Amino acid sequence: MQFCLAPLQEIAPAGFQLPANACDTHAHVVSDDTNAYPFVANRSYTPPGAPESRYLSMLERTGMQRGVLIQISVYGDDNRYMLDVLKRHPDKLRGIAVVRDDVTHAQLQQMHEAGVRGLRINVLFGGGTGFDAMENLARKIADFGWHMQFLMDARQLPELLPRFKQLPVPGVIDHMGHMPVAQGVDHPGFRAMQQLVEHHGWWVKLSGAYRISEDFPEFRDVVPWARALIATNENRMLWGSDWPHVAISRMPNTGLLLSQLAQWAPNADQRNKILVENPAALYSFGR
Template identity: 50%
Template sequence: MQTPDSSPSEPRACPGPQPSQRSATRFTVPRGAVDTHAHVIGLPSDYPFVAGRSYTPPEATAASYLSMLDATGMTYGVLTQVSVHGTDNRLLVDALTANRQRLRGIAVIGLDCPEKEKAALKEAGVVGLRLNVLYGGGMGFAQLEDYASLCREMGWHLQFLIDAKDIPALASRFAKLPVPFLVDHMGHFPTSRGINDPGFDALVGLVRDGAWVRLSGAYRTSIQGGPPYSDTIPFAQKLVAANPDRCIWGSDWPHVANWDVMMGVSDLLDLLAEWVPDETTRNRILTNNPQKLFGFPAV
């Protein structure tokens, strides 16, 4: 387990999400919809922050997340272990255990994680592991194949938080993985690089060949500084065109490591209407696709 931060100077604090949420205004969220990416965050007195983290977030409780799901019309949610808690998955497990029918989880663990802890994670509802090279507190790609073997053993998949510029150097290793894998936030790179960026082209190729991709994090890739993030539209549409059956959507609540604009989930859902204008395809991205990947029952 990674150790708590004992440094007297803390990384920059980031704001919390909008206190009130509403659903999309551009379309009706379908029954069975899945928000595939969010975080719960504890207070350091009980859930210490790791040394070397990239930001200091406020508390984000499971109750607040469930309220957001209710307000936006989402049936299910997926909680991803937040980087500031490192490999201390206790809060994640507590949230999953209390909401077994509605939530699934993505954990962050070391390869030396005890068998008993891995079994407890799976029992709680963890269905995958995340490797993160962009924010302090995450696990990198040095032991990618070992993590893939662990996931195959556990019946899990892998998720990658990576800048698309680094994908070409890793693409051959990704292609040989024995488990499903997902690239987060559409490759997490600025739209100023252009739709023909080599890294983004490599991501499109992976998706075309069967990799999963999360349509999310528009405010992380847009260079507009605020909604409606229209410069992200051609990137999302290119990914959907490559393989609509491998695209899913996530709110990224509570929007950590973001200091520019405090957006609402409704803004991001409305943008999805621009990313995926076709209702049938959009509904598949919100329901069938994530239900399959995360093991939720169809509604």
């Protein structure tokens, strides 16, 4: 079992002026109380505590006024801690849950009222829900206006495209496809990701640069990758910190990760879309 590094206490200031209502669309909370909120046995790693108070401090120090919490895999489909945090901040936070195939409409309704706006499919870490449940869950959430979020390696996309195109809800791809940028933007997996964004209304999270690059800590090789995604459709791009940065061997500075967005999207109007307008639309902030 991999024991994770703790996120850095230091958070560097962003290298650009953040717009009002900027949103970090990808982070996790982990309770310090492992008795009240136990981890699942089949998890791939063991994270340190990353409780609500420290998460909110991270948002404030990075200049974010809104946030989206993603159910972390170590809790499996026990969404209680995330939901507890969401309920305390209904104007500021939204969430993405993990459920099993037999989830009921009433359970989904309760999650919606708490601020959940999508479900996560995770095939990379233990504790997640996989592709087998995808179509059934998509049908169950369609009437809520939710989406499905995918933690997967984009190299799997070409074979999955026929199924993805038939889903009755849009998809969001985590961490720019979670495939090494060394594969290049001409790789069929990257092209498939662009196709979903361009023609099927899907979204991509400009997050997790340290998961797809070997160039720590500058991640210069990610610049053309991120720019190619933004050029595909800037109205379908989101930014996320991926705090507290679990299951990695070297810990990045969260503030420096945010600063890199200025390299990927040099235009302030683009950054406003990525940080404010796009997440407001996808996660129904302000309404």
